Amino acid sequence: MKDEKKKRFHIAKKKDIPDLTKPGVALEIRKKGKKDSDMPPKEPEIKNDTVFSWDIKASDGKKTNTEKKRKIQNKTIRKWVIVSVCAAAALAAYLTITLQTYTDVSVISQEQEAGTGRSSYARFDENILRCSRDGVVLFDTDGKELWKEDCQIQNPVVEVNKESAVVTDSGGNSILIFGKKGLKGEVQTELPIERVAVSEKGITAVILKEGNTPSIQCYDAAGNLLLEYKVSAVEQGYPVDLALSPDGTTLLVSYVSIKDGNPDTELVYYDFGNKDEDGKYRVGGKTYEDTVMPSVYFVSDEKSVAVGDGGFVLYNGTKPKEKEYVKISKEIKSICYDKEYLGIILKNTDKAGYELKLFDYDGKEVISKDFEGDYSKVKIEKGQVLMYDGEKCSIYTDSGVHRFDGKMGTNIKDIFPLKGINKYLVVDANGTKTVRLTK
Template sequence: MLHRRNKNLRVVSESGDPTDAIIDQIMTELNSEDNPVENMEEQIRQHKARFRRRIIIAVSAVVAAAVGIYLLIHLQTYTKARVSDTYAIKGAGNNSYEEFADGVLKYSRDGVSYLNHKGEEEWNQPYQIQNPSVDVCGDSAALADKGGNSIMILHKGGLKGEIHTTLPIEKISVSGQGIVSAILKNESSPKVICYDTAGNVLVEIKASLSGSGYPVDVALSENGEVMLVSYLYTQEGRVTSKAVYYNFGEAGEEKADHQVASKEYEGTIFPSAFFMKGEISAVVGDDRLVVYKGLDEPKEQVDVKIEKEIKSVFHSEKYIGMVLKNEGKEGYELRLYNTSGRQVMSKDFTGDYSQVKLSKSQVIMYDGKKCTIFLRTGVRKFDGEMKSNILEMFPIAGVNKYIVMNADGMEVVRLVK
């Protein structure tokens, strides 16, 4: 086929691309320098260093501000409490209250109920008890008729079981699983009995004044497998106490009465026995604190002599607290020990407080309207009065926030200057 050439078409040459010129210029400058790659790497290192310095300065400023705010909040003493919320509770003044799980147990002779942090009743269990006494372990609680024959096992979800005893109840202890130990009163032969949540007897130990001694206090481990009993008896005319451990698991199967450990202490009385976190337990006498460790075969870890008169003893999972009467000067000493038996806090204070408790590493003392709060560090966080008599008090989430139970119901308060 014959092709005709189009004379109207012509070839147009492209003009120079400016990008090429820029690239050529950069390459020329780089090639004119000594070690261009090393210079670029140095610039990158300097840039990274400047960036890191800016980050460090910014983080340091944030941390310094946070520390300053923390110190401002926690290192000063507040003297007033501002009420932020009030929840009325019918007949509140006729009830007793106990911090429990994520709320409060409200109990009286006629029944027990569980309140949330807004004063709302989650559940209610009626009963007839003359002298209610409560013990709490985690999300479980036991409510006994002291001097009577009834024990109610409670969980944060409601009633878990009921127990009816054959002898008057003197003291109780509950585990986190709801197992209950009770000292049953009998003039000649008192008993220490363990019950499951259905009221079945798991273990029954008969005590005698001439043999094991009189059971003064009882405590259960969190899992309910180990029981600690402090006994009191006289030996050759001298008062003697004994700390005895019973293991209801494999460790105590081959032991007589499941007893796995026992130790005597002459010249002292142990009115207080309790378990703490994990394998730690303790007995506190009128002149000493003894800390044990272990569950299969508990061993004494430390025996701390207390030189001052002990006015009261209280504890949490982490700390053992005491109020001691000062000698030669006015007031009292507040002292805290950790689970190793080491003293971690000591502060003097004046005034008498009928209620002392540990909650979230804070020592809360109150009597009527007056209240004082010490942190575990020894800082006196609050020293003042509430508007009404305090029936129960404990810290909740939020800066300086507490729940206070009084005759009007529940109040959420914030500590202020």
């Protein structure tokens, strides 16, 4: 029996057995038929012809997990290649748009408004506040009126601090305190108004003119008098500017006095909720000799700035102390600021033109750019320095890109950056128009 089985089958040597795990290899072993019983056994034939790969297809024709994984990998690779190409194209387009200097504008839309010739404008959150002799109006960037308050103000001055705004009549006696939804409080002063400041909470401080004894008064958002502080200009100096912390708890005043023919500036911080040993409310400050600092403001509750003819000084803390004094040798022509940067326009001494310097509130210089031309107005908003005069306008970004240098086609009263690529709202004597920068 054993001999008979040996005649029917032939066992291949191990070295002759192919590796069946390799793709493209199939093994065929033939069983000897009855008619060949008298013939000697044949060696099994090993066929290396590619019949199919069981790595690719199973006997039932279904795809194996290996093929599915390979196809998923291929799809993933193709997807990321497409994404990378699209991202590169988008980045190239973005850089092309943002890194070049535009010289012209195209008008997208225009809103005609009567009586805007003597109006003052200010950004109030994402909307625009317009103040004129006819009243105060808040409208959105599409020109839609949100609310209006009728009033009689001859020379409107606007100050905004996030959620609160105050409108005063410069040299007059009217103070209007606004929130986002409209009028919150109104004050009539007995003395002429010289300077005004407002906190985020709507607390308002004013300097009232009265010869050598000016008065500093503070009001809550409803217009109620909180305190009055009499100043002796002979002893302390004359208050030239003031600012309130966002929470309304700290007041900063800049006093200028003349001693031995030279001007000195004393910065004084008041916390009217606490009295010091002398029965006063002073919680910090310092005197700067031979210097005039006519501009002061708060960046946050614990950070404030004073700008003068020799540079600017940074203060920190709830009991404010000088952090850094950044000295500038060139003549300061004008300044602008927001919660991120302080911009200073300097007059060049060794060459024609001016220099724009932008600083952060650690005293670090962010950009320095030379430019030609005189601009009577300068502001900083949404990371852009906007300088304009008549039809002329020049715009720099906080990364140092000269975004625009040309004419707006109208006498600019004010200009505001808008959402979208290179879009701006331009205010002129006839109303507002939305423009896009072009080449």
